[in-house]
Amino acid sequence: MRVTLLGTGDTTGTPTVGCDCETCELARERGLERTRFSVHVENERIDESLLIDFSPDFRTQFLREEVPLPDAAVVTHIHFDHLDGLGNAFRLFDSLSVYAADETDPATGASVAETVASKYDYLELLSVQPITPFETIYLCDLEVTLVPVEHPPQRCYGLTIEDPATGSKLSVTGDTSFAIPDRSREVLADPDLLLADAIVPAHLCEYHPAGGRHEGPDGVPRTFGTKHMTREGALALAEELNAERTRLVHVSHFYPADEAFEEPLALDGETYTI
Template sequence: MRVTLLGTGDTTGTPTVGCDCDTCETARERGIERTRFSVHIENECIGESLLIDFSPDFRYQFLRDDVSLPDAAIVTHIHFDHLDGLGNVFRVFDSLDVYAANETDPKTDKSVAETVRADYHYLEPIDVYPTTPLEPVRICGFDVTLVPVEHPPLLCYGVAIEDPVTGAKLSLSGDTSYNVPADSREVLADPDLLLADGIVPAHLCEYHPIGGRHENDAGVPRTFGTKHMTREGALELADELNAERTRLVHLAHYYPADEAFEEPLAIDGEQYVL
């Protein structure tokens, strides 16, 4: 299993357009990027690959990192920074299987799968496969399981990907608060690599309109607002999941420049063989 981090940034990416903060300036000076979130997973045994989420930066990411076009893909939720790159399928793919959860979202009255099918009805190459969370499905030779997480107001999912031949396991927290349900944690547990949403450091919660949530025993917030984990929350989740290695993703340019590029914060283009 070869894992390439195509996009490790949040909804605006780093550097952010029009921003001259110290973090964005440092990223420009060092040639570092965090484009919108996407992960490419290659099954080298069978020569197929799987994409997690369609970043709006799809075209640029694939050209920059020179990875193969996917044979199948997963959409974790319908926020634009995870979905809108699907339009790049047009005139690029002959066919593409897209998997997404089949649970009806009370906010939209549609499942993620139904939203993808409706919004991209004009894309003849795609076939959308409604997928039941917490039930593994075989995709590109991997056993893939969508797991519910907490990312209000929309339904959102993390993903566990296991190679039944080698035993390698990749877990993605998805866009989520620290309040990941117990049954989802059980599926995500014991990965060789965990990609965890850690949008900002906990000390920035004081600047959020509603502050932080899910404080630990030391009073450190593990959730920034309601939708994303803090760095500290993501690392605590990693410990609880017994992750062998952890990279923090979905990172905002609000990290102070002296913290923004420290371990274990990921940057685009990182590659891991599990």
């Protein structure tokens, strides 16, 4: 599998529009970018590819990285920075199957699949396929499994993608706090590459109205507020999951400039063959 990180930023990206903070200014000076989240996974054995989430920066990402358009896609949840790029499918595809969870979300009264189908009902080329979490399906000759994570108030999912021919495994946490259910952790475990949500460093929790949560044995918060992991939380999860390699994604511009581009924080355009 060839994994390309199309977008590694949070909902505003880095640099953020209209922001002159030190981190955004440094990103501009160095020509670095974290657009909104999306991952491209290519099965080079059969020359087919799978997209995880539709970033609003879809057009920029695909032109910049020159990766092939996907043969299928998975949507992890309905927040705009993961879904609203789907409108780019107009005139680009003759047909496209998009897979999303079939569980009804009490917060919306609909599943992710139902919401995607309703919002993009004008796209006749689109076929939305409901899938059940923990049930493995085959897309692009790869094994794909959705797992529930914790991103209140709406339902959100992580996923694994495994190549049955090579045994290689990619795990993606999705947008989540550290409180990922045990059953989901079991599925996510032992990846060759882990992409983990790490929106800010733990020391910024003191500035969040909800503070930090899920403190480790050292007292350091592993969750920022209620919805996302801290850098320290993501790294603790990576250790727990026994990840061979970890890249931190969904990174915000709130990281101080002297920390914002340090390892293992990911940047757009990184590629990995696993």
